[in-house]
Amino acid sequence: MQAPPTEPANADNAFLYGCRTAFASVFSFVIVFTYIGFGALCHDYGFSVGWSMLSTALQWAGPAQVILVTALGSGTALFEIAVAVALSSVRLLPIVVALLPLVRTERTRAWQLIHPVHYMAVSVWVETMRHAPALPRERRIAFCNGVGFTLVSLGVVSTAAGYYLQAALPAVFGAAAMFITPISFLTSTARNSKLLMEKIALGLGMVIGPLLALSKIEFDLLWTGILGGTLAYGVHRWRRTRSAAP
Amino acid sequence: MSFGMEPYLALILLGFLPSEIWRWLGIVLGGGLSEESEIILWVRAVATALVAAVVARLVLIPPGALAAVPLGVRLAAIGIGFLAFLLIRRSAFAGVLVGEAVLVAGALAFGP
Structure with a gap:
């Protein structure tokens, strides 16, 4: 892990520092692994690769994505899907509430928060909460955006990789890639x-x-x-x- | 869900909005909510049970390539993987690795 740059001179520097922090984080590895599994899952439920990547970019919440794919794929009632997805994502609310006092300044408008807040998942939140306090307050949103943009991009690319690997590899590897989701959800939920x-x-x-x-x-x-x-x-x-x- | 915009509409309405709404609500609420409030505690329990149900569904009635692996092998893989997680310093990574190894070995030995 590299030391924080000497006072990032502008927002671009803070963003880039966020990108580097994301790559150095243990979460970059976890996200690649998880989203390869998700891409494989989407492939076998019959979704397109573009849809799968968009799901990662827009939802950016593992459990909600897996609920959406398994439920749509097995013909669950639409109302039930929406409620199940919403219930699985309530955990994002306290994360955002805890983030705001750290990144907001007196001049920050609500609309300026919509972008960083979209990246809020446990991974981005943990890295932001850990590193942002060392930065000047007015650079923290840019830093958070750098971490979030990098990890979401990794997730989107890994989704596509998992999707195509699933199509190309022998069935036993496909089964293994799909098994990543249940076994990693079970163990990481138990650990948390x-x-x-x-x-x-x-x-x-x-x-x-x-x-x-x-x-x-x-x-x-x-x-x-x-x-x-x-x-x-x-x-x-x-x-x-x-x-x-x- | 066969053609056109339908899957994308479902993604926006059933996937994106129900998740994103909580992030926006967080901005609106600001500092007014404690992580230890009773309603958040209850929701945490409900969300955990939901994830558990999805895990069970993926193991018991999986689609595609995973369905070709015999049920006994899938159950053994998730069970032994979880046991490994408990025994090896509660490492999620160890659990995933052992579970995957059991699944692949079982699929090769007892698969179609």
Whole structure:
């Protein structure tokens, strides 16, 4: 990791410093790997390569993208897809809320934030929160844009790479590329689960999901989320009340 | 979803907007929301269960190339991969690597 440049003289320098930071970050590796898997998934669900790349550029939220592709590909009700995607992306809200005090100046207008905020995913957020405090406040948005633009571009290129690899490689490699999504989602979600509540939700979702899917209940994905999530949250509340009681 | 603009319309309306709305809402709300608020906690639990359901769906009823791998191999790969994650310093990378190795070996041994 290189030292911060001596006070980036202008916004362009801060942007470029953001690009270099992104390439040096561990997330560049994670994103290439994840989006190769996503591209492979899109290929086998029958989407076009342009659509797949646009999904990465516009959505820029792994779980939301995989939900969209699997649900559209298996004929899920449109309303259910929109709600499931929205629920999976609520986590972006607190990330943005935590970012703003770091990058905003008194002269920043709301529309100037729409661009950096689009890049907000855990990866870009972590790198911005780590490096931006060392920069002058009026250069931080440009820095954030540099990190975000670089990682999103890597994601878009990797999506195309995964898509074409899936078409070209023997079936066993295709299966391996598609398997990246479930195994990496499972392990990274488990690792990010700090609260017992999240671990319970993870376990419940894996049990309730297939049960509801097999019983052909309408909106099975949504019901799994709401049922599993609310049960897990209930356990969290119950444990908290019990430990607070004398 | 066979031709024309339909998939792109679906991408904008069902994929882009439902995600992006939270980023915009974050600008509007500014500093007015705590990450520990009850509603955010509940949503975090719901989102985790949703992701888990998608993982299960991809393993149990996958499309394309993954569907050609026998169900037993897919289940073994996800199970042993997760076990490796737990045993090897909770490293997501180790879990992915071991899971993938089991899947490829199983597909070659028991595949079509």
